[in-house]
Amino acid sequence: MKTFAVFLGLCLVFVFVWERVDVVRIGYQIERLKHDKTALERQRDELRVKVSELSASDRIAKLATGKLGMSLPQQGQIIVVQSRPTDVHPSLIVPVELKVAKNYLPSRRL
């Protein structure tokens, strides 16, 4: 009985110590993961700023006109076509096939 009590006591001490050590180990692990998370979030934010810088209209326009030889459309070169008459109920609109000249197709490149 005595031996059993001593054994039980030792087990309890072992479990207690093991638990404390494990808590500390998990604590370190959490801290490392938090550090990784912070680093990744920082990297994400840096990339978001970079994307925003690279997609600035000013930069795109400079690249388009300076490097790619593009130019702004002149007056009348852009025609906006209303997709459907506003005073007609959508159910009354009959779809028709629209043929566009081949050299206007966006897939054709010079």
Place this chain on the structure above:
Amino acid sequence: MTSSLSRGRRYALLLLLLSGFGVVLFRLATLQVLKAAELSVKADRQHQKTVSLEGARGTIVDRHGKILAMNVEVPSVFGVPNTLDRDSPLKTARQLSPILNVKTDELERKLRQDRSFVWLARKLDPEQGHRLDRLSLDGIGVVMEGRRFYPKGPLLAHVLGFSGMDGEGLEGVEHRYESYLRGEKRNMVLQRDALGRTVFPKGMAERNPTPGQSLTLTIDEVIQYIVERELEDAVGRARAKSGTMIVLDPKTGAVLAMAVSPRFDPNVVSALGPDRWRNRTLTDAYEPGSTMKVMMAAAAIEERVVRPNTMVFGEHGHMTVANTVIHDHERLGWMSFSQVIQKSSNIGAAKTGMALGGPRLYRYLQAFGFGQRTEIDLPGEGAGLLRNPRDWGRRSVASISMGQEIGVTPLQMVAAVSAIANGGVLMKPYVVSEIRDADGHILRQVPPQAKRRVISPETARSVTTILEGVITDGTGTKAAIRGFRVAGKTGTAQKIDPRTGTYSASRFVASFTGYVPADNPQLAMIVVIDDPQGDAWGGAVAAPVFSRVGEQVLSYLGVPSNEPVTLALASRQS
């Protein structure tokens, strides 16, 4: 004998053990009971670290979610000079100098100071941080701090403003919405081990500090870019002192673009003075000149003083009022009231204004929002200058009718023109449309806000027809946009010469304000060019900017043309 000896030994041993336990118990009692409070504080100091954390400042995006201002954690470098030996400062300074872009001498001087902490460089670029990571220097530490980035550079700088070194908003939206953008500040207690590593935050349930809220602006980045490019170009070509331009949605009062030239980069504000930061569109009042005739016309038509076809005599270009002479730019005879506006006749406007009378003119100018702030959600707005009729002179009614003796801000003027464009209702201009929390949930949506009805829809239509004539047959032909009906008015106001205190014959403010398409306005705009050289007429300097911006923005927004277009579509069999 043996047993007595062994008993004696046993007692001695027992005494020894009891003494030992006694000492331990005494020590234990001293530590745990008598000195418990004092030692507990010491232990906490050794094992716990209190850090002050601040949630990241909120992001600012345009109406399509494009980032205009954002916080990123960047490294700041500090030194601990009193831990360095004699030779280290020079060696360390040489290693850090190329990374920090700070002179070696300066770094060495800082590191030789008799101090325990000194900043060497704050809020570096992320790239510099990556290079610093590869160095491991004694007596040098790195902490992460939030730095504000404006990825579009100078774009929208006068509206966004900027924040200071400690992250507080100092100008523009950053300042006005400081309480929303600023992240929560809180202290957090961390447990440290013998090596100083963080083991476990005390009370894991404690949440991190809440980041600041994010703002969605009514501004459209592309429209803003078009406006800034065209305005810079116009100011440069006219060799003008400065220029301002605003694009509003006349039906809601939402500001789509707001630009000031010259621009500044909010990422590097320290090199510039407040004169460059000022958002002149809402701080600076100017005498509007002939653009004020639009409001006078609206008031006179609403009060049935005139109709568009009422005939007015132009006095052949000269008219005396209160012992002063009012001139027109050409010798005009009889003309309809529509022509008074289209030809921008000062005499016709003065006569109509005088027929309307001072009190009614004043009432309408107030109703259009002059002499008071528009209450836009930006700091530093001026109220302009509209004197009380009690203080008016004998010529004031005539002068104000043609845009003199009154000071307006470009924002007031475009808001008033928007009221005519939308059928007569003065809207409150605004730049922030939504406030969101860090997870993107909408906390507050800002609806358009009507301030009051100023004129009837019928009067607004009449004025629109007159203003269309300004573009087709009047002084504003260069504001025309192919395929669209444009309504607008030119303005060329003489500036006051500070030396003489009278109107200068060579310095002007050229402006144009109007809206498009005239029958269903999507855009209300104002262009103001301050002190252009050479041809300084509003119709020559400002109207073309209106046209170029209008054409590109209408195309960008997909607004269909007023003119029917026949497209020749063909297919070819291959």
